[in-house]
Amino acid sequence: MEITAHSRPAVVAYQDLLRLHLDERASGLVGTIEERKRNGRTYLYEKFRIGTEMVSRYLGEDKPDLRARLERAEALKAEADERRKRMTRLARTLRAEGFITTDRDTGSLLLAFSRAGVFRLGGTLVGTTAYSLYQGDLGVRMDYEELAQTGDIDFASFERLSVALEDKVEENPNEILKSLKFDPVPGVNDRQVWKWRQSRSEAMVEFLTPAFGDESVKPLPALGVSAQALNYLNFLIADPIHAVALYRSGVLVQIPRPERFAIHKLIVADRRQGGPDQLKARKDRAQAEFLVAVLAEDRPEELTEAYEDALSRGPRWRERIEASLKRMPETEQRLSALV
Template sequence: MKQIDFVFRTLLAELAQRIAHTPESELDTNGRFVPLSVKGRRYWYFDAAGFRGGKVRKYVGPDEDEAVRQTVTRFKELKEDANARRKIVRMLVREANLPAPDPFAGKIIRSIADAGQFRSNCVLLERYAYQCFAAFLGVQLPMVPWDSNEKAIGFSIRTNADIVALRDILRSADRSFAPETFSGIRQGDVRFVNANGFRIELAAPTLLTAYLVEDSAKSVVLYKSGVEVTIPRPERYAVHELIMSARPVEDDNVLDREHSRMRALAVIEGMLCARRQADLAEAYEAAWTRNDSWKALIERGITLIDDMQRRTRILEGLTQGMKDIGCDPSHVL
């Protein structure tokens, strides 16, 4: 495992800063303003993509209106900035080999971001959060396995009102999204699925999920001109996956637990490579002291790392991290 080249880490920081300072706009930067002259007077229209392809033209106002001219000027600046960010995203994906979502997943994530959900209670989970960790840590993370359904996005939200809001956002992006109910779904989970079988999974608000999304962080999904999202902190994610990897056999199949272990180890080693052992130790200690059953699962998760050299490296990193935060390693390791 190695760190991302300094040049690309600088570009990532610039991209995140540009997005954070981009003013909100109701106009999609993929659209354009079009001037039309009628009887010697100039009028502005805005062309945006239609729901089922094509374009939708909306009247904005006369050119002689100062507010309209200012709107056109501001949009031109936003579009230029979006084009510059799009070039950065392409460079990061093609030259730095950083992961990006497939186009439909990117479209859904962007729709949720544009609706302001990541600024309230929504946290991106699972594979697309993992994709963000490489940029967040500045480390090249390995590809890791997920379940057999590649067409899914996971989120954590807090209230029924958030579920309703998310449903409406999904249906505005794809009208075929509908709630899915079946006997195998975990109690408290909510799923939406579209006509092509693409799933949106909303995690049940369990104690472990609450631990995972506590003190969540901002990151950027490399789609189009970049999308600011909220993700779990990688150290919390790593401990969460370590716990999931040690669940009793009857809870789920062996392959799921092995996949959780592989994801936990990838992120843990990424954090140690980035010299973030103190952050990892804090997340580890927080889970260890919060719940006795978690403590037993963490111990078992460490024990189940069958590569002894790998286990030793991780324990050494955690030991150093505990010392860095002023915690006695013998109390938790």
């Protein structure tokens, strides 16, 4: 498999654009920082007054980079005009360097969701839309035709986190979808809505959440939506990363780690074998093959850790991974060389 890297100026431009978007988000701090501890982790909130009422807004898990940005919030506010001009220039540079841009419908949806707080409150972009954003994180060129094969936009979040955050989106995603001409697709049995179809295209938006046995529809209170629970999804969206979708001057989103995405694709490809989604299974294997090829060369330690983690989760996990790898001898060889 031939892998073509982006130029060093393109990689640097992407990293700089991502940094500036993270600065931009932190610059919106208006209140004081409050810490809340849950299950051994510390989460940061912004506490401020609206009229006579004190309000808390979730900022993220307490990590050094977020803490450092929040402590510089006043300085970041002062740099806003120059930062936004630079973001526009960097986005222009990335387009000129051949980065695949997000189409208008997807870009406007991601921007609206980002402004509403979907990603801030634990929403993670998954599926092919997320896969396309690894061009920046990994610094590699991707096949445009492969990325254009689907109109699905999938979002996932942990149900327990959504409940525990005690915060909610500033605008309900259901209302955003309606304004973008998406129609709800009720479930067959309980009529709960977790997916939406756009009337003028084949685009589909789905909300997902990890299942631990029972694959039913569950609420995500922080996001204000219902979501289809799926097994194995907890592995995919654990410890996600930030990324920038190239629309306008960029949209800050959250996506799975590429090594977890690659291994998860091996699992779901086997789940789709023999069913109505066999064509999607081929796409799953192709995405896993590409990511494993890149990561085995550039980030072997991260790929090894994700692979061993998945194998350690039980015989059913191993069976699904092995079944997919039997169809992918080169990928199997790359992974076998790591462990």
